[in-house]
Amino acid sequence: MSVELAEIEMVVSAARAVATDVVLLELRAADGSSLPAWAPGAHLDVTVQEGVERQYSLCGDPSDLSRYTVAVLREPDGRGGSLHVHEHIVEGTSLRVRGPLNHFALSLPPASTPLMPHYVFVAGGIGITPILPMVRAVAAAGVSWELHYAGRSLERMPFVDELVASYGSHVSVYTPEAGHRLDLASLSGGSVSKPVAVYCCGPARMLTELESFAASARWPSGTLHLERFEARAVAEPVRHEAFEVELEISGLTVTVPPDRTILEVVEDAGVLVLSSCREGTCGTCETPVVSGEVEHRDSVLTPDEQEANEVMMICVSRAACPRLVLEL
Numbered sequence: 001m002s003v004e005l006a007e008i009e010m011v012v013s014a015a016r017a018v019a020t021d022v023v024l025l026e027l028r029a030a031d032g033s034s035l036p037a038w039a040p041g042a043h044l045d046v047t048v049q050e051g052v053e054r055q056y057s058l059c060g061d062p063s064d065l066s067r068y069t070v071a072v073l074r075e076p077d078g079r080g081g082s083l084h085v086h087e088h089i090v091e092g093t094s095l096r097v098r099g100p101l102n103h104f105a106l107s108l109p110p111a112s113t114p115l116m117p118h119y120v121f122v123a124g125g126i127g128i129t130p131i132l133p134m135v136r137a138v139a140a141a142g143v144s145w146e147l148h149y150a151g152r153s154l155e156r157m158p159f160v161d162e163l164v165a166s167y168g169s170h171v172s173v174y175t176p177e178a179g180h181r182l183d184l185a186s187l188s189g190g191s192v193s194k195p196v197a198v199y200c201c202g203p204a205r206m207l208t209e210l211e212s213f214a215a216s217a218r219w220p221s222g223t224l225h226l227e228r229f230e231a232r233a234v235a236e237p238v239r240h241e242a243f244e245v246e247l248e249i250s251g252l253t254v255t256v257p258p259d260r261t262i263l264e265v266v267e268d269a270g271v272l273v274l275s276s277c278r279e280g281t282c283g284t285c286e287t288p289v290v291s292g293e294v295e296h297r298d299s300v301l302t303p304d305e306q307e308a309n310e311v312m313m314i315c316v317s318r319a320a321c322p323r324l325v326l327e328l
């Protein structure tokens, strides 16, 4: 069974610049109804124009279900989705939206938990969007936290003024013009003598550096949580041969050749699977694994989730064995 997500017809109720090249869109249901609930870290799949879907993190207030808020960075060298948003989407534009979906959920134990973790948030540029509601949630919960926010310049860093004004010394801001560079060694939460939870969203280089730092500093498993906007680099697949995929619910068995994805072959077989990014970053095509060994090539699941082998992203991940059985 694939993930079921609500599809909602929405209207842009406000659009305004919140930083250089960043536009904030406020979206409301076209029929005025209340929207599905979400938690910090969630994103929407937005059809920005016919056949073009993009994922945007929700950055507003989860308790306000009359509207969703997303911020979109103009990326002149991107695939065109953000340019379309900046040039054609205005107040009153209708948009089709799917979600919310959350593969970057903030884990915030109940207030009665004896040893609450210290939270470390790391954001690069537009990567602040999923982090913003997390920061508000931990600040409201009264637990200890710190935010490290890096960008090319203050003008290009959405919400930076609001964050500094609201949270003062919890927030460290890094820009080349100010001569401040983010030092990963300072991210351990200083001398805190309790568990640390690290949440990071930003450019690929920032995430890769943080991952290597976490490995070399031997952070306990489950400490680091990453949200990727771009697919991580992966090596050649471990299997170069075709493999079989049995679709348990549909009763079909398909053969996936080396040059095609499971998603493509399954779609050709007439089985409906939701998908969006088709590059392993959004989580929309997540599919339960019944049996067989998976070579996980996505940028969504944590190492522990990949090891559990319970689900896979069939747009990029492949079999590491001759036959997989999927709940499709």
Ligand code: FES
Residues within 6 Å of the ligand: 274, 275, 276, 277, 278, 279, 280, 281, 282, 283, 284, 285, 286, 298, 300, 313, 314, 315, 316
């Ligand atoms: S479609 Fe986005 S992860 Fe597969």
